[in-house]
Every structure is written in C-alpha cells, then in structure tokens.
Amino acid sequence: MTLALEKPLTQFLKADGTVTTLEEYRDAGGYSGLKKALAMTPEAVLQQVKDSNLRGRGGAGFQTGLKWSFVPKGDQQRYLICNADEMEPGTFKDRWLMEGDPHQLIEGMIISAYAIGASIGYLFLRADYPVAAERMRQALQDAEKAGLLGAGILGSNFSMVLHLHTSAGRYICGEETALINSLEGRRANPRAKPPFPQVSGLFGKPTVVNNVETLCNIPHILRHGPEWFLSLGLGQDSGTKIFGVSGRVNNPGAWELPMGTPIREILEKHAGGMLPGYGMKGFLPGGGSTDFLTADHLDLAMDYDVIGKAGSRMGTGTLIMLDDKTCPVGMVLNLIRFFAQESCGWCTPCRNGLPYVRQLLTDIEQGRGKPEDLDTLLAYCGYLGPGNTFCALAPGAAEPLQSALKFFRDDFEQHIHQGCCPYH
Amino acid sequence: MTTIVTDAALPLVSMPLSAAETAAIDHEITHYPQRQAATIEALKIVQEHQGWVSDGKLVAIAEHLGVHPSEVESVATFYNRIYRKPVAENVFLICDSVSCWMMGQPELMAQAADILGIQPGGTSGAITLIPTPCLGACDQAPVMMINDQRIEKLTPEKLTALIAQHRTGTGMHSGEARS
Secondary structure, eight states: OHHHHHOTTTTTOOTTOOOOOHHHHHHTTTTHHHHHHHTSOHHHHHHHHHHHTOBOTTTTOOBHHHHHHTSOOSSSOOEEEEEEOOOSTTOOSHHHHHHHOHHHHHHHHHHHHHHHTOSEEEEEEOTTOHHHHHHHHHHHHHHHHTTSSBSSGGGSSOOBEEEEEEOOOOGGGGSHHHHHHHHTTSOOOOOOSSSOTTTSOGGGSOEEEEEHHHHHHHHHHHHHOHHHHHHHOSSSSOSEEEEEEESSBSSOEEEEEETTOBHHIIIIIISOSBOTTOOEEEEEBTBTTSOOBOGGGTTSBOOHHHHHHTTSOOTTSEEEEEETTSOHHHHHHHHHHHHHHHOOSOSHIIIIIHHHHHHHHHHHHTTOOOTTHHHHHHHHHHHHSTTSSSSSHHHHHHHHHHHHHHHSHHHHHHHHHHTSOTTO | OOEEEOTTOOEEEOOOOOHHHHHHHHHHHTTSSSGGGGHHHHHHHHHHHHSSOOHHHHHHHHHHHTSOHHHHHHHHTTSTTOOSSOOBSEEEEEEOSHHHHHTTHHHHHHHHHHHHTSOTTOEETTEEEEEESOOSOGGGOSOEEETTEEEOSOOHHHHHHHHHHHHSSSSBOOOTTTO
C-alpha cells in the first residue's frame, strides 16, 4: 500500500520488463478510479483534477484541469487524444509507462474522456515503439472484451471507443496542433492558435491532447483524492514525476520520485553520480529543448516554477548530463542538427534559421569560426525565440544554444582562437 | 486504372492495391470520419507488404482514399519512416541524437558505413543503413533498431556481429510485387 501511495505511476511496473495484464491490474485495484469517476458527474471529475493541481507532464506544465475546462459544452462530437509521440531527445519515460502498464493509461484516458464528454479517443503513438504498440493494442482488446471500452462502460451510460494510431515518425508530431493535422492524414505542420484545440481541434471539433504521463496520473487522483495528490509533491507542484538521467553517469535510468525532488538527489542518489574520471560541466534538465544549467543549480528542486526561475524549463524531467570531456559546442551542434532536420519547414525562422545556425556551429566546431559568429548566434537565438513562429520548436532549439553561449562561452572562444576543437 | 500527368509529364500509373492491403486500409478508415485521415496508415500498410511505397502504390492509395496523389506524396515525404525508395530486408537505424552521440554514436556509424562500404542512407546486401532521431532509450545509449527490434548499449563488437549476422539474406525487401 505504501508503494501505491508513494509511487502510484510505477507501482505495477515489473522489474523484469514484462507487461501487467488486465487481470493483474484489476486484482490490484485497477479501474476502481474509473468506477468512482463514472459514479460522479463529469463536472465533479473535472473539479477533482483541477483541485489536484496536476500539470501537463509532456513538457509545458500547463494545468490539466484548466485545459479541460476550455472544452465547450453542448451536443457535439468531442475528442480526447493521448500524445504518445515521445521524441524529445533524452526522453524515455512514456515508453516505460506504456510497455509496463498499458491499462493505467487506458483507465486514465477513459476517465479523462468522461470528464470532457468525448466518446472517441485516439492514442497517437510514435513509430519507433513497436513493443509499446503491441502491448497497447492487446490491452485495448482486453479492455473492450471486459466492457471497459465500448458501449455502456461498466454498466454506466457512458460509451467510448479508443483507437491506436501509430505514427510514421517526426518530432513535430509532439506539438499538439501538428499532431492533430497528422491524425487527419496530413503533414504535421502546426496550426495557428487561436482557435485552440479545445474549441476547434481534430476534424474541427473540440479536442483535448494530453501526454501519456499526465493521463496515467488521472486514475490515482480519482482513487485517492486531490488532497493526497497535493501531498505527494515536496514543493509547490503536486504529485510524482518520472525523472530520468542519461549521459556519462554510473546508473543511467528513470525513477518515479516526488515532484520537487532536488536535482542533486536525482543525479547522485539515483543516477549514482558521474562515471569515474568524468566531471560534470552542465546538464539539460528536461530534454534537448531546455536551457543548460550548471553545478550551481544542483540544489534546485525539480518543480516547474523553480526551474523556470533559474532560466530553464523542467520540460520532460529527463536530465541529459554534459561531462567535462564532451565538447559543449559539439553537443549543441548535435541538438541543432536534430531540430533543423525535424523542423516542419512551415515558418521562416525555423526553416531557414536553424540550418544557418547549424552551419555556423559546424564551422566553429571544425575550427573555421570567426569571433563575430558568436554575436550572430546570439542574434539568431532572438530570431528563433518566442513570438516569431507558429510553434515552440524553434524557441526550444534556441534554449540549449543561448544557455551554452552564456555558460560555456570560453569553449566557443577557444574553438575560434585555436582554430580547432580543443576536446579532440 | 487512372493515368495522372505530373508537371514533369511523366504518367503516374496506379499499381492496384492487393486484397490484403485494401482490407487492412479499409479497417483503418473505419476509425475516422474522413477517408483521408487513414493516409499514414495506408502508407504504412503498403510498406509492410511491399517494403517501400512505389509511385504506383502511392497513386493507388490516393485513388482509394479519394485524395490527389500529390497530397499523399506530401505526406509520404514528410515522415521519417515512410520509404519512397526500396530498402533492404534489414533496416539498421542508428540513433544519432544527443545521448547516443555522447556515448559513441559517431564512431559506430562510421564503423558500420566502413564495414558495409556505403554512406548512411545506402544499402549493401541485405542491410540498409539509416541515421535516426532519438529512439527513446537514452539510458541504454548508444541505441539502434534493426527492423522492429531495439538493440541497447551498442558496442563496436556487437555492431560488427550484427552486421555479419544480417548482411546476407535475400537482399532487398521481397515485396509482393517482386515475388
């Protein structure tokens, strides 16, 4: 019981990596959150989620209950979409949840659909997770057979169908309006907002898009109540979070920990610290599109607002460590290369700006950089920044670049002055 | 059979969908209120059967879904995992995103290209070698996929063995059109 109350999301994940079946999930109390929800009004369910202060775990941290509350009432088709297009470099949390405990996600989706009045749900799953796809497909079939999906769920008058859509691979599909275009069978270009998807989304109908981990929290909030969920967080934010660490550490991995866990604890206690012979130069706190932080920030709590005030974002909560033997210019170049490739090409700053930045960084890394390049790069961080594009891809790409120029400027200058990469 | 004249004045002739392809696509169409929404599924279904998506099959998908072939082409060329050229039986996808890059991906990619005597994107024997963005197993970096199987903690030794194991085979993906 302690496990269920302290680590709700991962309580049914097996150490051997096999899947928790419907029978096992129900035996352990699974789908009781749904049962409870169906006995309440949709408004009351929404209120519980609002009261829990659950914030979106996909990266933006928007309040889930508030997001749902923008969905208009009335007699029209509404959709719920689960964003399982996990493709943020350095992020590997949603795959773990789907492969290990697919019914937790399904239960979360049914409850959420009930709250917003959606009778159709889609699980938008990235192309490269075949194991998750197979297990989700099986779980959906099992849930349908057990009367947990379909007409009159658990004897209530709520009906819902849930379809699995496996994508064909593109980072921009993680952006919710791009995801909606993709689900409509189009190129995944983001849409202008407003209208927001809650008002006009999939096929022009009110649509809510939530991340996997966000939805996995819902059954537990219904089961144990918002007060319990609020009490899980160590700081301002509520609940737990799947934190992860990759890079040159002793024990890379992912762990469910209280929201607000200090970064130092994640890095040292759970990831086992840096590998022998390697020092820490900096880290990205929440995936490839977040600003670098340094050793000065290790005692910060992993809370949305705390990390935000420090000049970065908690993002997906999966840390990427930069060690002292890896070239920071090379690392930023790798990230920019990714963002330039994955840009959908819709807006000029992203389509043209990122390849230009990639070229400047390639020149610097290969020893052909000029001193004035650093000012140009800084200027481009502005052009790529918020307000100039339809979506957050370009602003996200600028984050590791602008912070690297701030914290690792010496490294950039050394490349330029020495005419080569000092790390090689 | 419809003939569509493109700008280049090359006629694109539809290569009819097989019964199995049609059945699978029709099933996916039932999930959506609009036929066009099944475009990505249709492309993936054809690719499953043929190994890749040829011009002829692309036109057939367009006809079946009631959209213009250029729309289907715009979708097919947008997504990383739709192949518009034939690929080999074994597709080696080596992750080149940040965590894998730090943990030795550049050397592994160079090693694979060297052994196979091809550039990334090329095909040698039964292997097509493609760099791919983050595979979502960053704690196990470096990571790659061979078809649907994820290989974690890749080492030069493991990679050499995997290449030897997959190099010989029937060669190109044997689609229905070829058999």
